[in-house]
Amino acid sequence: MYRIILTRLAQGLLTLLLASIIIFGATEILPGDVAEAILGQSRTEEALATLREEMGLNRPAIVRYFDWLGGMLQGDLGTSLATKRPVADMIESRMWNTLRLALLAAAISVPLSLALGLWSAIRAGGRVDKTLAMTTLALIAVPEFFIGLILMKVFAVELKWLSASANTRPYFDFWQNFRALALPVATLSFAVIAHMMRMTRSSVINIFTSPYLEMAALKGLPKRRLVVRHALPNALSPILTVIALNLSYMVSGVIIVETVFGVPGLTRLLVDGVTLRDIPLIQACAMIFGAVYILLNLLADVLSIMANPRLRYPK
């Protein structure tokens, strides 16, 4: 089993390396280079040439790529062109905002969707199941910014229970934090719960027809024990994969929520970087998103491998 996990980890690293090549390549293809971006409208050919020489931009792309990659490995994300501050500092202050949103949404949506999925599997075909199916399908169908706006209109504008702005201050107490974060976290959760819940339900129900479930039923066990104890452990692999996909979607999908609720997060930083052609910033942000995506999927795969007794205990 350890060999399989190590192979999978190595594959993950390789994917990350490929992602870095694609990110670097993509920023390379963008029209204009850093020197043009810095000098802006007032550039002259001589000034451009000097600056390019100064910044080492005349060196071949492959050399600059390894330079950049080496810096990243040592934790040096480069210096922002727009603010002249180290990119690492800029990201650090913003990252917490995004991470907090994503973690809160994950902490709510994963257990909730698992529980709802199992519940509708136990009551498959019943009223609970049908109601949940309708609601979640409706939620998948509606774009999340729209859900965000509706929530905002109802709870913040009309009822005035919650805050429409997710900007928190260090001196906020628990309730103020709750008022600020409730709506963006809810919006984000709605976007992913439906998918995870339906996958949990169908993976578990798929196993219902297997002889070992009939065997368990003939032991006189009630339905909820069949689902939780006998079906769920065998359905873990597809469920974990869908959770990982949804959580990584959430990390990048956070951009819409951050825009709607005015959260000063990482994705806003990325969007600003693109408008200002702040290439080191774009590269660093893109790498972070890529790494999170790969890491989450890697984690799901490793957990699936570890949940499989055939791999855990070879003959």
Add this chain to the structure above:
Amino acid sequence: MSDILTIKNLRVEGRPPGGAYVPIVKGVSLNVAKGEVLALIGESGSGKSTISLASMGFARPGCRIAGGEIWLNGRDIMKLSPQDRHALRGDEVSYVAQSAAASFNPALRIGKQVIEAPLWHGAGDAATLTATAVDLYRKLDLPNPDSVGEKFPHQVSGGQLQRLMAAMAMSCGPDLLILDEPTTALDVTTQIEVLKAFKDIIRDQGTAAIYVTHDLAVVAQVADRILVLKNGEMVEEGPTAQILHDPQHEYTRMLMDAVRPAPHLVDHVDASAAQAPVISARNITAGYGALTILSDVSVDVPAASVVGVIGESGCGKSTLARVVAGLTPLREGEIRLDGKVAAPSVKDRPRDSLKDCQIVFQMADTALNPRQRIGDILGRPLEFYQGLKGRARVEKVGDLLELVDLPRSFATRFPGELSGGQKQRINLARALAADPKVILCDEVTSALDTVVAAGVIELLKSLKDKLGVAYMFISHDLSTVASFADEVVVLYAGQVVEKGPSKVVFSPPFHPYTKLLLSSVPEMRQGWLEGVADTGEAKAASAGSVVIGAKGCPFANRCTHAIVGTCDVTPPPVRTLPGELEIACHLPIEEMP
């Protein structure tokens, strides 16, 4: 004697998805007394499994118990609330299914599953129940009774798992035990130990049992009384000896007639004059990934003849067929089809080489595309191999259907509308569409009832005579092979241990493994099991398991004749005996069993 179970006028209905309810069991009555084993026999579709499940008040999804009374321990369980009925299962009644490999949850440890029912029903705490379970393991002769419960299902062999399922059923101390074809999926060698274990444990605990099977020889060993079923109705009921030796009903007699005599009692076909081989496999070595299954296997299939391949599961029979067909490329050796060297992989073989050699798989259900009509399933190879289109194709599909004794009108049907035997005929017709010289038949009758299987064998014989097609017939059913094959190859752990004309192979001298296989085939005689289970051969055979890639003779660890220091170290020599018989064994010919 007091009855544990009495069923009166039971009616069960089932419905296909979206259809209306139709009767499956039409008013069956039966009773089982304490310590008695009642066998339910009949073909598939006779309702025997449905009845056995109904005696627990259980109906499979899509089915419902429509009427009748089911009295268990003096209560009509159909009058109980669903909760009370749940409480009976795994407490007063328990169930042993056909396939232990499929009925154990792969994600949970065996011991946890064994004691789950009594633990749930509050019969004791985990420690006491585990101790009782370990006692049961010991009674069932399971190796390492103290630690086997800690294992996961994939870590133990099929025969052991089947006995563990018996332990799982007995762990709650049931009054009634339901055994639903519990040995059908096992090899004959494993079947003996499992049957013996079931029989002993039923006698020890004085449990009443319902034993569902279609194998009459097995019934003769375990049952006190037999109930014969057909299409959900009772045909005949009586003590085992009477049903076996003096059946009253015509249908029962037909079932008896379909049973094939033991392999050594069959009139063997005389090997026809030597023909040029259509398949000539020389020194084949093959496997999957790092695993080598076949090593140095040579087999010839002469034109218009039948070569049977026998051996236990896991010995490489199916791999041999896959290698010949090119589905699993060989690593070493050479395959000639109709005299021409064939590429190792099916991808590299030209169309006429593919046409010559067709394969028929065991499970017609999975081999036929459920969304294609029979006409398309048969039409596609006609078009591919023979370039037939339009009217000519439709005509030929009809001819093929008639060839396998099915009506031409079947062309418009879907596989789902056909019975198991009919599907297997379509499967065969699909292979015939290529007009092949040889067909590889991989356990084609194993999933079929005795009567239906006999029909398919008759069809194969008549096709051989009509079309001159040859078969490589892979089966674990020795009786069928003995009655049908001109030559027999005995495979063990991926090696040929014995081969020759079937008449010679099925008479002494034997390779010790061939002898074991032959003596393991159940006989219709009552008391046969007790006689055979206590022989040294059966004990030695159940002690070891198939080891692929052994240093000396692969069978040495299960052989009563094994010579220590020779058999387990040196590969056996191939001895050639009179009558073109080859046996790979260290024993001198006169000492062979």
